[in-house]
Amino acid sequence: MAGLPHRIIKEIQCLLAEPVPGIKAEPYESNTHYFHVVIAGPWDSPFEGRTFKLELFLPEEYPMAAPKVRFMTKVCHPNVDKLGRICLDILKGKWTNLIV
Template sequence: MAFSSAQLRLMSDLKAIRQEPPEGCSASPVNDDSLFVWSATIFGPDETPWEGGIFSLQLSFSERYPEKPPKVRFISEVFHPNVYRDGTLCMDIIQEAWSPCHNVSTILTSIQSLLTDANPSSPANPEAAEMYLNDRRTFNRIVRRCAQKSLEAPV
């Protein structure tokens, strides 16, 4: 059976993330039949309002990967300036700043750092951005609630 270049690259990404998983992140294909849909988990970074949370994501790859980035969406509820209400992520490395040198590990690591270093100047969620900038206490309280909720949701 011949594999497409996208499948070969996804197999390489899978091998890399299994051999050297990034701190606080994991990912693998949802099922053995397809390499194109992955589920991922990101642990909320320590000493942040996200701490203790276990956030689920879905990564959807196309046959054009790695030329085109995957679509990345939080399955867990997340209140963040750079996450749309439907969980879709607004992040430069999976949009205009995408490069084929990125892989699943670098994407997840970037998402994890975005949790603590939001970019409120390019908001996907204007309410969260406004709160992040002007009412960090309330923002952090909502984030803590999301982190708690992420532990209750079925994984």
């Protein structure tokens, strides 16, 4: 994780030490700004029993700039476009580093 800001290193360590149930996120070995993410479909929802692969990218400006997130697994959802990009204001113009 050399070359990453201390804050991101700390967040990665916390994520790996205390994983969120149903979510697995691991940094790429070749580029620790990218993460492989796997999310289990929420219980009692149309997505229950499915797993979804996502790619997360933390830009150099993070946390001042929003992370880039996209589904690698095809998903039919009104907030996900055909390329897997998540269409939410908080991941675009309404991002604030207070969310982190």
